[in-house]
Structure formats: structure tokens, C-alpha cells
Amino acid sequence: MANTLFINQPFVLEGLQTWTYTVPAGAGGAYSVHMESTEVPLSGVTVVVNKNAVAQFTAPALGQTQGAFQFKFSMLLAAADVVTVVMTSAAAIDSQLNNVKSTVTIQQGF
Numbered sequence: 712m713a714n715t716l717f718i719n720q721p722f723v724l725e726g727l728q729t730w731t732y733t734v735p736a737g738a739g740g741a742y743s744v745h746m747e748s749t750e751v752p753l754s755g756v757t758v759v760v761n762k763n764a765v766a767q768f769t770a771p772a773l774g775q776t777q778g779a780f781q782f783k784f785s786m787l788l789a790a791a792d793v794v795t796v797v798m799t800s801a802a803a804i805d806s807q808l809n810n811v812k813s814t815v816t817i818q819q820g821f
Contacts, residue, residue, distance in 0.1 A: 716796075721816045727756075727805055730796045732817045739789040741821050744796060746770075747781035748813040755802045756811060760784050761795045785821045 716722055716732040734742070744760050758770040768784040788794065796815050805811055 716817050719818050721814050723814045725812050727798050727800055727811060730815050732794045734788045734790050734792045736790045740819060741785060742788050742817060742819055743783055743785045743821055744817050745783045746796060746815045748811060749779050750812040756800045756805055759797045762786060763793055
């Protein structure tokens with residue numbers, strides 16, 4: 712199930728999730744997506760930022776000793792564009808609730 716993002720409001724969740732944001736009419740321009748995961752088990756977590764269902768950014772794979780990651784990705788958006796931030800994993804351990812803790816924020820500007 713997708714979770715709706717609101718501009719400039721951090722969204723905190725536990726587990727693998729998908730977040731969406733639709734650009735309102737008259738609000739096109741530069742936007743940034745910031746994501747931080749503070750607890751990630753040694754696993755195969757993948758994060759992709761999509762614009763209108765087309766991948767724009769894929770976070771680098773975690774190294775063996777990394778237990779956390781963060782990134783900020785900027786892009787130009789037009790009214791009605793849909794941004795999705797998708798966190799997935801093929802590892803069963805990542806599917807358990809509370810194993811992956813993340814915060815995602817979308818904001819206008821770079």
C-alpha cells in the first residue's frame with residue numbers, strides 16, 4: 712500500500728514501503744526527495760525514486776558493514792507529475808516489521 716507524502720513533512724515508517732506525492736496544479740518546479748534509513752539489516756534493500764512510473768534515481772547498494780543510509784535527490788517536476796519512492800528487498804528478513812526504519816521527505820527547491 713502506498714503512503715501519501717505531504718510537502719515539507721517528514722514521513723516516518725517501519726518496514727518496506729512505497730510513498731507517493733502528486734504535484735498540485737500551479738506548483739511545478741524543482742523538488743528534492745530526502746530519505747534516511749537508520750536501521751537496515753545486512754540485506755538487499757533497494758530504494759528507487761520514480762517520476763511518472765519511470766525510474767529517476769536508484770540508491771547505491773549497501774556495503775557489508777553499513778547499517779544505515781541517506782540520500783537527497785533533486786528533479787524538475789510539472790503539475791500532476793507523480794513521484795514514488797519505493798523501498799523493496801528480495802531478502803525475507805527485510806519484510807519483517809521494525810527491521811527497516813526510514814524517514815522520507817519531499818520539498819520544493821534544491
